Amino acid sequence: MDIIVCIKRVPETAEADIVLDAGKKGIDTDGMVFSINEWDNYAVEAAIQLKEAQGGKITVVSAGPEENNEVLRRALAMGADDAIRLTDPAFEGSDAIAMARILAAAIKDIPHDLILTGVQADDDGFGGTGVALAEMLGLPYAALVTDIQLDGDTLTVHRELEGGLEEVTAVKMPALLTIQTGINEPRYVSIMGIRKVAKKEIAEKSAGDLSLSGDDIGVKGSLSQIEGLFFPPVGEGAEIIEGTMDEKAETLVKILKERGGIA
Amino acid sequence: MKKIAVLVEHRQGEIREITFEMLGKAHQLAGSDDEVQALFLGDTSQKELVAKVSPHAHTTLAVYDAALKDFEPLRYGSALEAVLSNADCDLLLMGQTAFGMDLAPALAAKMTMPFTSDVVDIEILDGGVKATRQMYSGKVSAAVSLKEAPKRLLTVRAGAFPAEDVPEVSGEVREIAWSVDGDFAVRKFLSYIEAAVGDVDITQADVLVSVGRGIKDADNIPVAQELADALGGVVSCSRPVADKKWLPKERQVGTSGKTVKPRVYIALGISGAFQHQAGMKGAATIIAVNKDPKAPIFSIAHFGIVDDLFKVLPALTEKVRELKG
Structure with missing residues (x-):
């Protein structure tokens, strides 16, 4: 079973102080910690579990600068076999659909039974690249997958719906699935593991290698454009309780008592 | 005159609240000459659901077919294409939900529609469409513009707009013909699994x-x-x-x-x-x-x-x- 996993390198922003860059169309990532997009990490683990059960080969693909080799090597250390980095200044400014076009151009020539992506990326939160990619490759797909069972050439998957409801759907391979967090428990990657794959070659593909024209990618090939970033209005916000820890706890207990928080 | 269409979302015999949230926003965006459309895909047994949304749209375009009983994006996408060729809408709204996320990006790619996702606000200015969406764990907002095109697509975050007080207009319902054409067996809905009941509610x-x-x-x-x-x-x-x-x-x-x-x-x-x-x-x-x-x-x-x-x-x-x- 040949599996391709698309992965993205993203800044960790959940607890970081965010500063906009000078053009206010991006954020200043100086000093930020980057890692594999959380959803993609679950997708890599899902691919490895399928490979362990079925045999086959896993290729990880990531678009971006040389730093993206970190996440590709991390995936290799987890158990992927090959890594490809798609890199070209002409890719800059691509929206999610244009990015799907770039991925499609790279993937169409690699044998695949199954393509996995994360449901969404932690940075732009778009949640559509995988499904657009499936359309471009002419593959059946399912988004928001929380369980995968394989039966011959058919995948029986669970899709996460709202309110705890799940949908059971059958998808015939070759197919694409977008993977939701919590589907598995991604394995730990040791520094030793990463060292072992440090010398493994990572193939590079440019726009020219993929026969992509400038009209299809980058700002020109994108039908949506970020005009500017700004910080969302905060609203009234919480009344912040100050003081020593003892005073804070004292105040909180008072609030809890008033508001029916102590049974 | 512009036309704003909303794809009705329904599941297990109920219209999902996101539908009314989008209809409300569509009315807010529409001027007095403009038209709000509801697009409904389902089977004939679900006709009663149409009656719940059609009063809130100037026109409801509906496809009824046994193949559309449960949501499946390949069939729904094909039927939606048929509806869109009749709908003549400038802007289509879908939910950034398990339903919309499984359908909208493929439709945007297939029909070359300018598209952005998970929007929390929409503006139409001089025919241009601008949307606000959030990035970086909700800490940053982005103003996104969609390029000029016959039809544009946005998916809307659930809860971004109120579902209450959606204007009532005298809406007509038009049926659109569509027949199953294509290999849809490659994806098949099987069943729903209800949320597990735990020891503590x-x-x-x-x-x-x-x-x-x-x-x-x-x-x-x-x-x-x-x-x-x-x-x-x-x-x-x-x-x-x-x-x-x-x-x-x-x-x-x-x-x-x-x-x-x-x-x-x-x-x-x-x-x-x-x-x-x-x-x-x-x-x-x-x-x-x-x-x-x-x-x-x-x-x-x-x-x-x-x-x-x-x-x-x-x-x-x-x-x-x-x-x-």
Whole structure:
């Protein structure tokens, strides 16, 4: 079973102080910690579990600068076999659909039974690249997958719906699935593991290698454009309780008592 | 004259609330000459559902076919293409939901529609479409423009617009012909699985002590449980905690978990992604404890403590125990 996993390198922003860059169309990532997009990490683990059960080969693909080799090597250390980095200044400014076009151009020539992506990326939160990619490759797909069972050439998957409801759907391979967090428990990657794959070659593909024209990618090939970033209005916000820890706890207990928080 | 279309979302015999949220926004965007359209895909047994949305649209375009009984994106996408060739709409709205996320990006790619996702606001200015969406864990907003095109597509975040007071207009319903054409057997709906019922029903609790990523480890859950016990409450959690199996899924609060409305909701180390907020913003009193003063949870909490939850928890538990003797 040949599996391709698309992965993205993203800044960790959940607890970081965010500063906009000078053009206010991006954020200043100086000093930020980057890692594999959380959803993609679950997708890599899902691919490895399928490979362990079925045999086959896993290729990880990531678009971006040389730093993206970190996440590709991390995936290799987890158990992927090959890594490809798609890199070209002409890719800059691509929206999610244009990015799907770039991925499609790279993937169409690699044998695949199954393509996995994360449901969404932690940075732009778009949640559509995988499904657009499936359309471009002419593959059946399912988004928001929380369980995968394989039966011959058919995948029986669970899709996460709202309110705890799940949908059971059958998808015939070759197919694409977008993977939701919590589907598995991604394995730990040791520094030793990463060292072992440090010398493994990572193939590079440019726009020219993929026969992509400038009209299809980058700002020109994108039908949506970020005009500017700004910080969302905060609203009234919480009344912040100050003081020593003892005073804070004292105040909180008072609030809890008033508001029916102590049974 | 512009036409704004809304794809009706329905499941298990009910119109999903996102439909009315989008219809309300479509009316707000529409001028007096403009038209709001509802697009409905389903089977003939679901005709009664159409009656719930058609009063809120100038035109409802409906496809009825046995193949459209349950949502399947390949069939729905094909039927939607047939509707869109009749709808003549300038802008199509779909939900950024399990339904829309499984359909919209493919449709945008197939029909070369300018598209952006998960929008929380929409503006139409001089025929141009601008949308606001959030990035970077909800800490940054982005103004996104869609290029000129015959049809443009947006998916809308659930809860971004009110579902109440959607204008009523005298709407006509038009049936659109569509027949199954293509290999749709490659994806097949099988069944629904209802949410598991756990030992504790968090939707019934008056006091919830809810833990997020900040709790750091499964071994720390008992610290939150101690506070919950002292308060006579129950421990719930945000998505990352359930993903890591530190607490069972049925304890999860949020869009894909449970919606709760306790008297008091204490959010410990929860950043407050909108998916979480959607499940708990109805709580009467929200108290948030987080190290990050810019965590989105503080924007909806009534009271906040910016500090390490591992310092706040024991101090608070101790005070509550003192009070209760």
